[in-house]
Amino acid sequence: MTVESTAARKPRRSAGTKSTAGKTTARKSPSTDPELVQLLTPEGKRVKNAEYDKYVAGITPEELRGLYRDMVLTRRFDAEATSLQRQGELGLWASLLGQEAAQIGSGRATREDDYVFPTYREHGVAWCRGVDPTNLLGMFRGVNNGGWDPNSNNFQLYTIVIGSQTLHATGYAMGVAKDGADSAVIAYFGDGASSQGDVAESFTFSAVYNAPVVFFCQNNQWAISEPTEKQTRVPLYQRAQGYGFPGVRVDGNDVLACLAVTKWALERARAGEGPTLVEAYTYRMGAHTTSDDPTRYRGDEERQAWEAKDPILRLRAYLEASNHANDGFFAELETESEALGKRVREAVRAMPDPDHFAIFENVYADGHALVDEERAQFAAYQASFATESDSGSAAVSGGH
Template sequence: MTADVSLGDQSPPELVQLLTPEGERVEHPDYDIDLSDEELKGLYRDLVLVRRVDLEAVALQRQGELGLWASLLGQEAAQVGSGRALTDADMAFPTYREHGVAWCRKVDPVQLLGMFRGVNHGGWDPVEHNFHLYTIVIGSQTLHAVGYAMGIQRDGAESAAIAYFGDGATSQGDVNEAFIWASVFNAPVVFFCQNNQWAISEPLEKQTRIPLYRRAAGFGFPGVRVDGNDVLACLAVTRKALADARSGQGPSMIEAFTYRMGAHTTSDDPTRYRVADELESWKLKDPIERVKAYLSKNGIADQAYFAEIDAEADELGRDLRRRCLAMPDPQPLAIFDHVYNEPHALLAEEREQFAAYLNSFEEGAR
């Protein structure tokens, strides 16, 4: 008997791409997409507005108005492409960086700022938007997504769950457990990994010896690598994966190959661990520029349209700033409000004690 020492697929990794960085439309045998001009223009608008929201939030943090912010700069296409693939009934489980997906789920951008300003623990109703609250813990939301997907399965519903996570999270136990559960229960879930090449300061080669999407094969479901800066390819690939999940074909993994153009968060300084050349080479693959090039080359949109979107973006930025600064401070006792769904004796007692404590100050609770 000989030992099986096969290392699996050793061929060079394949990348699904439908729009090149130069804005040329290319064909792919397995994935195609046919969008109207209005839909294409809509994707461009999404990308620009999402980037603008992100820029404003970074500025607000630098001005002391937010405690922290995790920028999505460079990852707009991966988020908008996958976000626009979701139907209303699908449920998304984000990390803390999915501002673009939140936009597609119709979450008001100012609601994203609450947690980072320290005035709430997440400003939207997950049920209303089918978009879970941001998860700071790395990778745990993949388990939540699988559990939710198993619920969909038991309800016999026609929808799917999607779990967002990063390249670093693939090294987490939670994520590997989620893969196994999803696989053996054939759960209707899509694992959407945004491989932005850096887990804070840890490069991809410290996470894996094989392309991440090939890990899926070991767990028993399909994996595909898509150009994460190509919004069309991200949309096409995610649509297919979600459709497969909804029709009972089980989980799949998408590795959106992209790049974090900014810092990990506003507390990070990427110049300490990565070289400028790398950043420059990714600038040439910008997710927005290629769509803009495609739209103008094909006469789908003109300068007037781009100017209109820019103006809308600036107005969105101004509005976001104004409403961020106007967010009310929370009442201290509000921390007890959403701990349990049902009344809870111990918590009620603690709440009473804390109220008494606050009342011991001359100016009262504030």
């Protein structure tokens, strides 16, 4: 498998959405994408932007190669985790395939003293914050509730409850402001989460208290099987206007644009100018999670249009055209990528099997009769498998 492979199955039937009359209407084609901040075209050509160029003006060839390396290794890790889930080593996995530029660009825009509140798909941001990728896998294997100390990297544990991390981030940012600290907070969420009341409340509180927080929405077009047009009647970034703070839409497959726009938003926050909503317009190339089948709700033509906008391929094209990277660099990265995949496989297979009864622990501080009853029922259910296995073995033995 190459480091640039998308590693996802092709959809089998065309996409569409049902109208109230029961008729199927085609989704808007990505060829008619709305205007957004873009510094690097899908073909890898650098374009000027008077407002945001200054935030990447001093970037060096080495730093550009670093962004490329980040995206490639993050994709390799993600592909390995997906494979491990298919092999039964993980219970579930939420892939970031296609969203590498949004995560690496925004992640590299943060400072060490900034604080990050992720959802459950921010593997690239975790990489930028120095979290060992193998630590992300314990929760998905069911052997821990996180796997890292949030304060070691200023990177909060993954949040499964949709949208709640935006409130956590807002409260933390309000505390940062009261402490007079020169740092900012960034909260990640998806287009589907933007419909949650928690997100609306966080917008209200952050605006009223002028909290130093950046809301980074990765609009990957699908909230599981629900398209964005079923979530909102206006572009997501415009929602910020109603709360009294700025919103901006950025090409989420352009790592340079994501880096520049997020730097701008974080600097606003640190300067006491309050919150910002950044909508990274991107696409989820794979399934929502490994329990999802995207072929049931979207089609080939949509995915193919977005494949042409692959964030890794566009930066590679720019690196090659600018003579900022040679074949040796790409070959070394391929070797590093394979080594990372091997390390991830070995780390997961060295983890213990999940404790099936851990789900009943720590629900109540002093225990609860209903939990005790459920634990006993589950124990009997588990024991039934051993009994059936023993009976089968006895029957086989008796037949000889």
